[in-house]
Amino acid sequence: MVRRSREPVLWAMFSGGGMIAALLLPATVAVLWIAAPLGWVEAPSYEGLRLLFLHPIGRLSLFAVATLSFFHWAHRFRYTVYDGLQLYHLSQLIAILTYSIAVALTVIAGFVLVTTG
Amino acid sequence: MAKALNAGYKRHYPKWHRERVPIFWWLRSASYVKFMFRELTSLFVAYAAGLLLVQAWVLGQGAAAHARLLNWLSHPAVVTWHVILLATLLFHTVTWLNLTPQALVLRLGRWRVPKTVVWAGHYAAWLVLSLVIVCLFVGVA
């Protein structure tokens, strides 16, 4: 296992994130942040939303979506930065930076979802 | 590791030419541009996830706080921005789902599920999940 890199885990999170984002985010954004504000559909009530978002299952799902999406971003962004800008000599640093941000965001997500009333 | 191809012989290299890769190499072809854009959709994915978290947090702060968020969400500029967001997310979805069958080989017993079926399956899943989401949100209205 030592000889194997960490890439499989990172890649698993990246693709998990990619898949979840692909399947769930467009509809969510469309309803919640476009159709509802524009009044095309009846806006979800505060109570209803609260139930959806803050029910234990809701929290857990949100956490999964958020974490995986952050790692999805970190992974793609890491490669894009050093391929796109040809910063191969900085590849270590870029990897550390991007994944650290993802970890930090994950911690924040956990904190928010645990503490929010 | 690779062994030297010719044990007893060290190769003499003539003066080779190596083309430098241009900084904006990804502008060289339409497919590279598309690739770059595809990769950058990840920023939007992260934003959407972040905003969901914010909304969850605001929901916890009470109805008034949430009303302020809704107010911000319905500002025309914000809506416009979210339309752009939606477009990029759709781009992500389409590219993602189109590439999946290339990576995923499914088998049912000895039968190798054809790529088109894998592809269609993913789109079907997308459709169903999107409907579920719409129903959930509209249902709690």
Place this chain on the structure above:
Amino acid sequence: MKSVAVEVLRYRPETEAEPSFDVFDVPYEDNWMILDAINHIKDQVDGTLSYRWACRMGVCGSCGMMVNGKPVLTCATYVEDVLPGPVRVEPLRGFPVVRDLVTDIQDFMVKLQRVKPWIIREEEKPLAEGEYLQTPEELEDYKQYSMCINCMLCYAACPIYELDPEFIGPAAIALAQRYNLDSRDQGREERMDVLSQHDGMWGCTFVGDCSVVCPKKVDPAGAIQRYKLDATVDWFQSVLMPWRKR
């Protein structure tokens, strides 16, 4: 007779520091391939033009060049299909240029050897016992990846290889996969050790152009992503079920 302007990249290392284009006006017929046009230049106009070719039937893999910026087999691309011209012919991108249209592919040859593209078995079956049985379905599993002619078009199409020559690259990974998926082979584990190093498959970001240009429909891009998936499954298995060896 019709004719077309052909701009050929020339690089003469003994006399020039930088490559430059020579332009030739080449008469052609409808059934001419780009290679016929280049042969015409060499035979009738300038015998010093250097390039490789052999089979003229799209199977030896030696005549790959960039034509109007795209990597193609010049023996399998009609002049007609790249008109009106001028047709720009350059050596395959991403490789060092030795001379004119000749590139150095030694890098690939070393990488190919690294992925152990041969049947690995714990125990050889004696010849007297005949062939290893392999059903047509099992053959189908790896057939596609065995069609690679090592033409290097996929390397020329892959920006990642150009940016990072350490990257082991599409065809080598597809060929590793060709053996992994062969029912007669047991070397998956050994190859995984090579491929899961950081310059192995992980450098690929699924640009996908390798599969687009591949003249033999090998789909190296697919092979690589499948490989990543396999490696990931392996990893989780070795963590969650360390006792289970594949």
Place this chain on the structure above:
Amino acid sequence: MRTVNHDVLLIGGGGAGLRAAIAVAEANPELSVAVASKVYPMRSHTVSAEGGAAAVIRPEDSLDAHAYDTISGGDWLCDQDAVELFVREATEEMLRLEHWGCPWSRKPDGTVATRPFGGMKTERTWFAADKTGFHMLHALFQTTLKYPPISRYDEWFVTKLLVEDGRCEGAVAVELATGEVHAILARSVIMCAGGGGKIYPFTTNANIKTGDGMALAYRAGAPLKDMEFVQYHPTGLPFTGILITEAARAEGGWLVNKEGYRYLQDYNLGTPEPRPVLRSMELGPRDRLSQAFVGELKKGRTAETRHGHVVHLDVRHLGQRTIDEKIPFVRELCMKYEKIDPVKEMIPVRPVVHYMMGGIHTDLDGATPIAGLFAAGEVACVSINGANRLGSNSLTELLVFGARAGAAAARHAADAPAPSQSVLAQGLEEEARLQERFLDNRGGRERMANLRKELQDTMETSAGLYRDEPTLKAGTEKVQELKERFHDVALEDPSLTFNTELQTALELENLLDVAESVLHSALARRESRGAHQRTDFPERDDREQPAHSLAYATTGAPRIDYLPVTITRWPPAERVYGEPLSPTSDPVGGSAPPEDGGNQE
């Protein structure tokens, strides 16, 4: 000049060379093996072979049957001991390749599938779809990568064999990338440099098949055997000469003339049946099928196209499924190079130069008369192909005799003394010759491409499908003239880096020598047999025992000698194809197109 030392040197990285390299490495892992090839091994011409490789594997088949098909197919010019040995070792060699990963096509139960092939009485041709040579070559090449003793010298062009006191001790090669000249010294040398179809204008052979190996050995003093036997394949695409494999006929394709008539029935090749019948009609041997084309041409029944006269190969009745499954490459090639789809249209074809039965004379172990020099593959002539090779015997030959030559060379290398340093003087001489003759040579007037064209056209007119004394004589004179004009060749490229002009010149030099040996051997053989058809001597001459011709290089015209053919169990007899197999198929004379045989248009 630099020198590298090895125990065994292989010249050529095609099927034969790679098989031999592995054989050496397995016979004696102590020996260091060098494979020098003018192209990367996987570019070698073996890669183009389509149809398949023959070996007895079906229970209903027998070694004797394979031997008999081969010997009768070769018009009794095969050495029968060689053939017996060949068929005996063939199956094991093919299985070995299976164990090395060659993706042979399979039957549903997982065993190796076989298909019928021209001149073969049963299905014994193994195949990997219709890219057999490609798969064999890549399997072999990739397998060589696992043997540490095998060193490769890719893109090294061998220009001379180093022979001293009748012993071969290495070769001189130009490293194309750098232009450096090297002496590669070795105790045994195996020549596996392939054939030389490029002496003809219209050929299935790759650009690289310039007979280098034959010419090198010939100049070094080894005799070239049976060079007059050049195989025309009946079905090449016009213009490109790309081969449409015999498998297309084996799967059931029909040859029809411009009237849509299956004309082969007029040439003693049997009666048309809707389904393929072994050793009959379209599955007759190549020499007879190609000759039948000339017959049709004379009768004015061929179709005229922009690229000469053609007949048509019709596979439409096989249906898209069979075509895509069994002969997908045929479809790919037709669509790509003729812009026609064989599922819907007939394929225009004409005979095309394909293979040289002749080559460097060797014994059963691949040993040539020069000590330490071995040869295997198309470059060699062990005499299993006789006057006409049967399709799918050549790929197997590469394996069987490549392996044998490798093992023999390994044995020889273990005992032979180290190469004498004095051969290096020859190396230096060769280096100087290359420099003066080609690199420093300016002011010549003859364009190489034109010389080559004239040579090729000469060969077609004088030593084509049919020959006679006046045209052969004219041919020998023309080649002599071309050899002289070659001294005045125009060279413009003094570069040392990947100088392909130099390579082309060296190849042309070799083509000229090979062509010379073909013409003189053909002139000397006063009979018609297999691929060698003399209109002035139309009969096969069996009064004495059949004999191989041997061409030796001299300062003037080559000297032609003869060597009796080894006959063990099969005395020369008439070649019969298409004997009625079922009582129902009554032999039709040769006039009106029968209902079922013709084209359904």
